[in-house]
Amino acid sequence: MMLSGRGVTAVLGPTNTGKTHYAIERMVAHGSGVIGLPLRLLAREVYTRVVEKVGAPAVALITGEEKITPPGARFSVCTVEAMPRETKAAFVAIDEVQLAADLERGHIFTDRIMHLRGREETLLLGAGTMRRILERLLPGITIIERPRMSQLFYAGQKKITRLPQRTAIVAFSADEVYAIAELIRRQRGGAAVVLGALSPRTRNAQVGLYQEGDVEYLVATDAIGMGLNLDVDHVAFAQDRKFDGYQFRNLNPAEMAQIAGRAGRHVRDGTFGVTGQVQPLDNELVERIERHQFDEVKVLQWRSKSLDYSSIRSLKASLETSPTIAGLTRALPATDSQALDYLSRYPEIIDAATTAERVEKLWEACALPDYRRIAPAQHADLISTLFSDLVRHGAVNEDFMAEQVRRADRTDGEIDTLSARIAQIRTWTYVSNRPGWLANPTHWQEKTREIEDRLSDALHERLTKRFVDRRTSVLMKRLRENAMLEAEISVNGDVFVEGHHVGQLAGFRFTPVSGAEGPDAKAVQGAAQKALSLEFEARAARLYASGNGDLSVGSDGFVRWLGDPVGRLSASDHIMRPRVILLADDALSGNAREHALARIERFVNHHIATVLKPLDDLSRAEDLQGLAKGLAFQLVEGLGVLFRRDVADDVKSLDQDSRASMRRYGIRFGAYHIFMPALLKPSPAELITLLWALKNDGLDKPGYGELIPALAAGRTSVVADPGFERTFYKLAGFRFLGKRAVRIDILERLADLIRPLLQWKPGTSPRPEGAYDGRRFTATTSMLSILGATPDDMEEILKGLGYRADVLSAAEAAAFLSAQEPASTAAPSRTEGGVDAEAQPADAETKTEAADAAGEAVDQPAKEPTEAAETSEAAEPVAVAEAVQPPEGVETTGEVAEAEEPKPVLLWRPGGRNENQRGGRPAQGERRPGGRGGENREQGEPRSQGERETREGGRPKRDNRRPEGKPERQNRGDRNDRPDRGKAPQPARFEAKPPRKEKPVDPDSPFAKLAALKEQMKK
CATH class of the missing domain: 3.40.50.300 (P-loop containing nucleotide triphosphate hydrolases)
Structure with missing residues (x-):
């Protein structure tokens, strides 16, 4: 069949020749028209341009996935696939006709070129390579060549x-x-x-x-x-x-x-x-x-438009028909023909496609585009489902469609995920726009369009976030416009240039965002610095006028103003007057810089004087004289803590008036320390350790960072690491003892608990919990409670304080206590100096002071376990009960009896070497031991009478022992002769045979209870 080109005009030429613009102008000059474009995107662009010329009511947009069809539309903008096969429009235009040679879509363009005509005018727009083939296929066609407007x-x-x-x-x-x-x-x-x-x-x-x-x-x-x-x-x-x-x-x-x-x-x-x-x-x-010289297009892709729908086989045969016109070639199988080939093998499709109408419907379903780019077999399965619904129910199952649409209706995920969902929803957008495929097409067209738009916006946002640096792009745009960049600073310190975040201002230091490089970096820095210079001056003025509540000193040595670091403390000649380093950029200069530094220095001095007021007052004390003034000076040098052993001679020499004058400054004379309790609170302790660390380059030393949380939590003891700096513990108010560091005031409370246990006299009643024989004691639950320690920790702590452990079986301890019980209730014993034990104050510090007043008992507290321990050369714990007399009727041998009880009882007594000493040498300023049992005695000092008798005969003389059952009268003589306040006498030795089988230990015995408690704590 010979085709005619009469009334057809081909406008050919390279890109940028204005062909599409020319077609739009020609179409709106007619009363009606249709224009076909190769891409949906390009169709949208042309639709917008036509609407601008003639108004939206007169223009329709028709693509495979979108339809905008106003009732009175005179012009239609379509994709080539969506163009009608026949039209009564006055004007028809087909763009990019050279795509008729495309292997995939070419046959569609060829069909429209050869058969679709406008009543008054037809335009074919394309490349110059189409001239020869168009003249051959359409004799009489008018060719217009347009040159490129630029080179x-x-x-x-x-x-x-x-x-x-x-x-x-x-x-x-x-x-x-x-x-x-x-x-x-x-x-x-x-x-x-x-x-x-x-x-x-x-x-x-x-x-x-x-x-x-x-x-x-x-x-x-x-x-x-x-x-x-x-x-x-x-x-x-x-x-x-x-x-x-x-x-x-x-x-x-x-x-x-x-x-x-x-x-x-x-x-x-x-x-x-x-x-x-x-x-x-x-x-x-x-x-x-x-x-623009290219090979001419020699053939166009073609597929027969005369299709036989009598059967699937007939349809496939008609699709394989070859063209009879020169210049055309049969197109390769496209997506629709590939899908038909797969479906022709499905038994259910063969059974359903029994009429020409159903075969035509099958072919219409095969036109579904493969937006998802999946395997042909999978695409064919989807078409099979749609065709089955159309044949059986007359429309696609909406429940099935709703489920598919719901799966695509999610905007989470990355670029590939969103792209896959868009491809899926485009499939259902196409379905919703097929005439007669859905019972309620309008609903699904709106629904799928809404989802596709939402997914498209999300995909655009992901692409922009991943591939566009908005800050740089906008700034570069402003720089191209030669505009002055505007900078601003938010209330929380964010710095913005042209509305984009470029850095953070903290105090007087500006930190640009990471990656602030590239051609715009200098311009951004310049704009930011201009704004920062004005802001720095304003901030310096506000800092100078601010109150002390806006400033703080952290444990890291930084001074913060409203939470931002503005200064850093550094060491100086005086530990209580550290140097302040201003943290500020060079933009802060002149008077503003000086004012800011002066304000920070004034605050730091005020803060130290306020938090460490007791220490500051002591350093300025004018009413202290002599030894008291010297001891106060040492206490200030030690930042509020001294080990009592280091100043034992000075303390002994103080009279009561001097002690009282020192107590007025908050100084406490404890059993183990001379200290100021007010400085043990977290805030002063934290500041003291900070000042020491600054002076000794200790901010980065091990242990400093671990102490601060413990101080803030108000802990009474913490697990100690031997590798940490011990001075930190001391200044923070902790004593390093074994595996734990214990707060100093808690140790003094421990001393107050131990003292009455060593003053108790056997045979008197009542017997305090933990007391044994007046020379030794056991750890009690009260001690464990105040220390926050386990029995194992308690053992380490007592050894660290210089106490010596005697190991005794529970049976032996119970038997001894039974033998020492008085026949009748005796009057309560009295402490040395005539102070009634029951009448002693409950407060730990008051107890210590009362003991001082009653004969300076604290100067040698409980035989001063610390001092005695640290001056003793005995290192190993004693494994026998040296001072325990065997009960009557118990035979002894030369061998030491082994305890039958599985859990022995530890009896603690003053003596033994302090673990804080190394190599058995006494601590600095301490005397060498003068005898056994941890005696701390100058050479030539007389021994106590009981000790002399022990040394002479191995055990006390009979006539020196008090009658059984009578309470012991307190000795008011030389305190060195007092066994419970002076040096511990050596216990009598005895040789014991393995004990005979005794009756079971009374379960109500305190030692049985103690053993049960220790077993429970171990579990």
């Missing part, structure tokens, strides 16, 4: 990072596009991304980023070659091979020219080239592109 030049090869602004970089795979866009973002601030797989809404939004100047680079596939109007100065090919749906092949010159032709707009010339990943183009190819 195109080859710019050679350049690295991606050196490409000029307003460049489009072209690649042919999504992975390559993403990789290039990521590189551009890091190096140049960002890039827009255009892929054929993106939804039109997303592509429009990305193109908008580029067109509006938010980014200077566009990374795209060959989708930009199809009529998109872009403001591109240079096109760079990052790849020159593509997959055309069947194979990988090199781009031909016409295809490269179609893409390169996007460079230059109107009369502005453009350039094209390649990146460093592609070999430079040869001269012949460059010349052909620049002169």
